[in-house]
Amino acid sequence: MTQESAKPPRAPAVTRRAVLDAATRLIEQQGVAGLSMRKLAAELGVAVTSIYWHVGNREALLDELVQEMVHGLDTLPASGTTPTARVLSLALELRRVLRAHPHLIGLVNERGLTPAMFLPSQRALVAEISAAGLRGTRAAETVRALQYHVIGFILVERHTDRSPEQHPSAEELWLAEPSADGDLAEALATPVDADRLFARSTEALVRSLLADQ
Amino acid sequence: MTQESAKPPRAPAVTRRAVLDAATRLIEQQGVAGLSMRKLAAELGVAVTSIYWHVGNREALLDELVQEMVHGLDTLPASGTTPTARVLSLALELRRVLRAHPHLIGLVNERGLTPAMFLPSQRALVAEISAAGLRGTRAAETVRALQYHVIGFILVERHTDRSPEQHPSAEELWLAEPSADGDLAEALATPVDADRLFARSTEALVRSLLADQ
DNA sequence: ACCTGAACACCGTTCAAGT
DNA sequence: ACCTGAACACCGTTCAAGT
Numbered sequence: 421m422t423q424e425s426a427k428p429p430r431a432p433a434v435t436r437r438a439v440l441d442a443a444t445r446l447i448e449q450q451g452v453a454g455l456s457m458r459k460l461a462a463e464l465g466v467a468v469t470s471i472y473w474h475v476g477n478r479e480a481l482l483d484e485l486v487q488e489m490v491h492g493l494d495t496l497p498a499s500g501t502t503p504t505a506r507v508l509s510l511a512l513e514l515r516r517v518l519r520a521h522p523h524l525i526g527l528v529n530e531r532g533l534t535p536a537m538f539l540p541s542q543r544a545l546v547a548e549i550s551a552a553g554l555r556g557t558r559a560a561e562t563v564r565a566l567q568y569h570v571i572g573f574i575l576v577e578r579h580t581d582r583s584p585e586q587h588p589s590a591e592e593l594w595l596a597e598p599s600a601d602g603d604l605a606e607a608l609a610t611p612v613d614a615d616r617l618f619a620r621s622t623e624a625l626v627r628s629l630l631a632d633q
Numbered sequence: 634m635t636q637e638s639a640k641p642p643r644a645p646a647v648t649r650r651a652v653l654d655a656a657t658r659l660i661e662q663q664g665v666a667g668l669s670m671r672k673l674a675a676e677l678g679v680a681v682t683s684i685y686w687h688v689g690n691r692e693a694l695l696d697e698l699v700q701e702m703v704h705g706l707d708t709l710p711a712s713g714t715t716p717t718a719r720v721l722s723l724a725l726e727l728r729r730v731l732r733a734h735p736h737l738i739g740l741v742n743e744r745g746l747t748p749a750m751f752l753p754s755q756r757a758l759v760a761e762i763s764a765a766g767l768r769g770t771r772a773a774e775t776v777r778a779l780q781y782h783v784i785g786f787i788l789v790e791r792h793t794d795r796s797p798e799q800h801p802s803a804e805e806l807w808l809a810e811p812s813a814d815g816d817l818a819e820a821l822a823t824p825v826d827a828d829r830l831f832a833r834s835t836e837a838l839v840r841s842l843l844a845d846q
Numbered sequence: 847a848c849c850t851g852a853a854c855a856c857c858g859t860t861c862a863a864g865t
Numbered sequence: 866a867c868c869t870g871a872a873c874a875c876c877g878t879t880c881a882a883g884t
Contacts, residue, residue, distance in 0.1 A: 432866075432867060432868085433867080433868070434867095434868095453666060456856090456857065456858085457857080457858060457859085458856080458857065458858085466868075466869095467868065467869050467870075468857095468858085468859090468869095469859085469860085469861090469868075469869065469870080470867075470868055470869080472858090472859075472860085473866090473867060473868075474867090477858075477859070478858065478859090525792070526792055529792045529793075529796045529799075530795075530796065530797070532796070532797050532798060532799040532800045533799070533800075534792075534796065534799055535799050535801060535802055535803040535806055536799075536800075536801060536806070539806050542821065543810075546812075546814075546817060546821075550813065550814055550817065555814055555816060555817065556814065556816030556817055556820055557816065557820045559814065559817045559820070560817055560820030560821045560823075561820075561830065561833055561834075563821065564821075564825060564830055565830060565833065565834035565837065568785070568786055568789050568830065568834065569782065569785065569786075569834065571785070571789050572781070572782065572784070572785020572786050572787075572788055572789045573781055573782075573785050574785075575785055575788040575789065575792075576781050576784050576785045576788065579738070579739055579742045579747075579788075580742075582742075582743075583742045583743065583745070583747065584743070584745050585745060586742075586745040586746065586747055586748050586749075587745045587746075587749075588748060588749060589748055590748040593748055593749070593752050597756075599759075600763065601759075601763055601768055601769065601772065603768060603769035603770065604759060604763065604768065604769055604770075604772045604773055607769055607770045607772070607773030607774075608755065608759075608773045608776065608777075610773075612777060617774065617777055617778060617781065620774055620778065621774075621778035621781065621782065621838065621842075624778065624838060624841035624842050625834065625837060625838045625841065627841050628837035628838065628840050628841035629834075629837050645847075645848060645849085646848080646849070647848095647849095669875090669876065669877085670876080670877060670878085671875080671876065671877085679849075679850095680849065680850050680851075681850095681876095681877085681878090682849075682850065682851080682878085682879085682880090683848075683849055683850080685877090685878070685879085686847090686848060686849075687848090690877075690878070691877065691878090847884100848883100848884085849882100849883080849884080850881105850882080850883070850884100851880105851881100851882090851883100852879105852880090852881090852882100853878100853879085853880085853881105854877100854878085854879085854880105855876100855877090855878090856875095856876070856877080856878105857874100857875070857876070857877105858873100858874090858875080858876105859872100859873085859874090859875105860871105860872085860873085861870105861871090861872085861873105862869105862870100862871090862872105863868100863869080863870090863871100864867100864868080864869070864870100865866100865867085865868080865869100
């Protein structure tokens with residue numbers, strides 16, 4: 421509903437879509453603070469002011485990326501047969517989806533869209549947790565505990581992903597540590613396997629939350 | 634070792650300490666991105682360039698705040714009698730300490746000081762987890778799971794603390810939700826009690842991680 | 847020892863002007 | 866319909882100059 425002219429005008433040098441995609445790339449590489457309108461223009465080979473014609477301004481550009489992320493979070497599919505397995509599968513799936521755009525979580529929140537964004541995954545969690553036999557306040561606390569756990573893990577991971585080499589490193593520190601348990605020190609000197617750590621810790625949390633007690 | 638003159642010169646308009654404190658205040662209120670040298674100067678009633686004399690530049694200023702935070706994280710005190718209680722007390726204590734400067738966590742990481750910063754709390758966790766009977770890889774995974782859980786929770790909390798009112802709010806969404814479990818929906822429409830949620834979820838995680846399995 | 851203003855390169859944004 | 870350069874207010878930073 422935007423282009424409707426008698427004669428085909430010359431093709432635009434950039435499109436709204438190209439701007440959004442380039443912005444996404446910049447944010448992934450350098451974080452939200454690293455997204456500048458001038459860098460964007462340079463990358464697209466166009467004057468800065470062209471960007472403004474396509475997306476309004478920086479804020480509106482981010483608004484649009486946020487919208488796309490919020491709409492991208494549909495109901496999550498649960499898999500597995502036991503309640504624990506199904507809830508765990510939801511947590512794994514939520515991490516998988518959020519990991520695609522970890523930088524946008526903060527932007528979504530700044531724009532007041534956090535509840536809307538997480539409603540679908542909360543619904544899915546509610547369904548499985550209810551099926552597991554939890555009710556009322558207890559069930560709600562379980563939903564929230566899992567949500568915080570997953571989002572928190574993603575945020576920590578984003579930090580780790582964007583961090584330079586650390587000095588002194590965990591390896592240096594723990595190999596130099598006088599310790600009763602040499603195996604433990606050695607294990608702590610090893611790089612973190614985020615996938616494994618998330619799977620293990622989340623399973624532990626889910627088991628405990630779903631246990632009767 | 635810096636001021637050593639025959640006659641007492643006029644008192645400085647600002648001090649290094651005053652700059653650091655004002656910066657801390659600005660960061661707490663507006664986040665790291667909200668810290669500008671010019672705002673800082675305005676707040677202290679001095680020319681921008683004076684700030685540079687005291688702290689070098691923006692980067693060095695942040696370096697100093699990071700140093701203070703890293704040194705502020707000493708060994709944590711564990712309390713309680715059972716292993717679960719003692720490990721849980723460490724997690725609560727770590728959250729308490731980190732909550733004082735949640736914005737600095739990212740800065741510490743950017744500067745490669747994350748392992749150094751968390752070594753003391755890792756040591757404390759190692760001691761209690763070893764006392765609980767865990768060894769080697771399993772113990773290391775437990776330490777890391779707890780560390781990620783606590784840091785993640787803090788990061789989520791920071792987002793929440795700095796967020797505007799959300800539209801639509803969780804309340805609106807869950808009260809409008811057709812649901813089998815009315816109590817659950819009502820509970821999810823209630824504001825999150827972060828202290829309680831953290832205590833509950835962390836206890837659940839600790840119990841599960843320390844269990845034989 | 848400490849403060850100042852001028853100056854520079856950067857940024858987001860607006861606007862009048864082009865085609 | 867789409868692109869452009871000039872211009873403005875902001876930012877971090879350097880420097881020569883003051884007291």
